[in-house]
Amino acid sequence: xxxxxxxxxxxxxxxxxxxxxxxxxxxxxxxxxxxxxxxxxxxxxxxxxxxxxxxxxxxxxxxxxxxxxxxxxxxxxxxxxxxxxxxxxxxxxxxxxxxxxxxxxxxxxxxxxxxxxxxxxxxxxxxxxxxxxxxxxxxxxxxxxxxxxxxxxxxxxxxxxx
Amino acid sequence: xxxxxxxxxxxxxxxxxxxxxxxxxxxxxxxxxxxxxxxxxxxxxxxxxxxxxxxxxxxxxxxxxxxxxxxxxxxxxxxxxxxxxxxxxxxxxxxxxxxxxxxxxxxxxxxxxxxxxxxxxxxxxxxxxxxxxxxxxxxxxxxxxxxxxxxxxxxxxxxxxxxxxxx
Numbered sequence: 001x002x003x004x005x006x007x008x009x010x011x012x013x014x015x016x017x018x019x020x021x022x023x024x025x026x027x028x029x030x031x032x033x034x035x036x037x038x039x040x041x042x043x044x045x046x047x048x049x050x051x052x053x054x055x056x057x058x059x060x061x062x063x064x065x066x067x068x069x070x071x072x073x074x075x076x077x078x079x080x081x082x083x084x085x086x087x088x089x090x091x092x093x094x095x096x097x098x099x100x101x102x103x104x105x106x107x108x109x110x111x112x113x114x115x116x117x118x119x120x121x122x123x124x125x126x127x128x129x130x131x132x133x134x135x136x137x138x139x140x141x142x143x144x145x146x147x148x149x150x151x152x153x154x155x156x157x158x159x160x161x162x
Numbered sequence: 163x164x165x166x167x168x169x170x171x172x173x174x175x176x177x178x179x180x181x182x183x184x185x186x187x188x189x190x191x192x193x194x195x196x197x198x199x200x201x202x203x204x205x206x207x208x209x210x211x212x213x214x215x216x217x218x219x220x221x222x223x224x225x226x227x228x229x230x231x232x233x234x235x236x237x238x239x240x241x242x243x244x245x246x247x248x249x250x251x252x253x254x255x256x257x258x259x260x261x262x263x264x265x266x267x268x269x270x271x272x273x274x275x276x277x278x279x280x281x282x283x284x285x286x287x288x289x290x291x292x293x294x295x296x297x298x299x300x301x302x303x304x305x306x307x308x309x310x311x312x313x314x315x316x317x318x319x320x321x322x323x324x325x326x327x328x329x
Contacts, residue, residue, distance in 0.1 A: 007294055007306055008252045015253050018181075019268050025182030068213060 041161060042066055052076070055127070057151040065160045067139050070100055073132040073156075077148055079122035087130060089116040090145035090153075096160065097142070100133035136160040165210075165219050169226035172206050177248070184270055249299045256295035259288075259308075269297055279303035 039047035042064040052058030058076045065071045077085035084107075091114035099116075106118035122128040136142065139162035147153035179202075191199070210223050238245035255265050261273050276295045280286040284307050294306040 006254065006257075008254065008296055010253055011246070011251045012253070014246055014251055018250060022182055022184055025178065029182065 040064060042069070042071070051156070052151075052154045057148050057154070059146055059154055059156065061156060061158065063158050065136050065142075065158050067136050067160055067162050070133050070135050071158075073134065073146075075130045075132060075146065077120065077122075077128045077130060078151070079126050079128055080149070083122050083124065085120040085122045085128040085130075086148050087118045087120070088112070088145075088147045089118070090147075091115050093134070093142075093144035096138065096140055096144070097134040097136055100135050101131075102133075103131045104128075165214070165222040166226045168210055168212075169223045170230065172210055173227060173230045176202075176206065181248075181250070252296050252298045254294060255297045255303070256289070256292055259290040259292055261289065265297075271297065271303070276303055276305075280305045280307075 035041065037044065039045045041047075042062050047062045047064040048060065049063045050058065050060040054076065056076065056078050059073055061073045062071050075087060077087055079085045087106075094114075094116070102118065104120060107121050108117075108119040110117050118130075120128050120130060136158075138160065140160050142158045142160055143155065145153045145155050211219060234248060238248060253265060253269070255262050255269065255271070256276055261276065263273075266273065266276070273289075276292075277286075277289070279295070279302075280292055283305050284291075286292060286305065286307055291308055292305055293308045296304040296306070298304055
């Protein structure tokens with residue numbers, strides 16, 4: 001580079017630093033895509049989780065969620081002697097979520113001490129699976145309880161991305 | 163407030179993406195890359211507007227992005243380092259007809275890209291006709307031909323029949 005009349009003002013030190021930053025950026029992009037494939041940003045292996053008992057009272061849900069994007073809870077409920085299943089959703093859920101839909105449709109819905117209580121007709125089966133579509137209202141770490149009579153309450157925890 | 167924040171985050175994120183992607187993508191857009199950028203635009207647009215399709219929201223987002231552009235340009239004028247970071251610096255990729263291959267490799271452009279620019283800008287056919295090739299901060303390739311090109315070309319034209327003739 002002994003050329004006396006270089007037409008530009010070069011700064012190779014800065015350029016090399018830029019290339020390094022560029023390479024670091026590629027690594028970050030790769031990590032983002034890999035994390036997305038694994039489900040770190042919801043919808044994937046790492047996001048899917050299950051608590052409670054598969055055959056008794058249990059719930060499967062996504063632990064990583066995104067604001068305004070509907071997420072689904074699959075709740076297994078044992079039925080009582082009247083062939084009814086009962087589900088109580090803790091009031092803190094309502095701060096963070098809107099309930100889009102509940103399937104099957106509950107026969108009764110009521111509020112009790114700010115919790116939501118739903119009763120389902122389980123038919124002749126001794127258990128029932130309910131699907132609840134929730135829409136996160138805000139980016140937060142959401143935490144709420146689900147309970148059914150005679151069983152230990154389940155605490156759901158989810159990270160809601162903006 | 164939400165919209166301003168979102169617009170700011172998207173502005174910084176897109177800037178970072180453009181810088182990470184490098185000048186290759188910025189300077190010489192192929193049709194495919196152009197379509198890719200349209201898709202990037204579409205994807206970010208939805209994140210920006212969310213479920214709020216109101217006129218006020220659109221005005222807030224556009225105003226924020228425009229203001230950020232103005233602020234960036236002012237800062238670039240005021241602080242040279244800032245301009246270097248946001249835009250990058252120009253770099254020689256060819257001097258005296260010689261390709262600087264390691265720089266070309268690092269910048270992810272090929273000798274063919276340089277020769278294409280030489281043909282397009284100055285109608286030059288050979289590397290020897292190029293005095294300097296500069297990869298500009300904008301990602302475009304500038305060519306500074308050897309002077310006088312025509313005289314050299316004529317000289318070569320006169321010389322070549324002799325060199326090809328049998329001795």
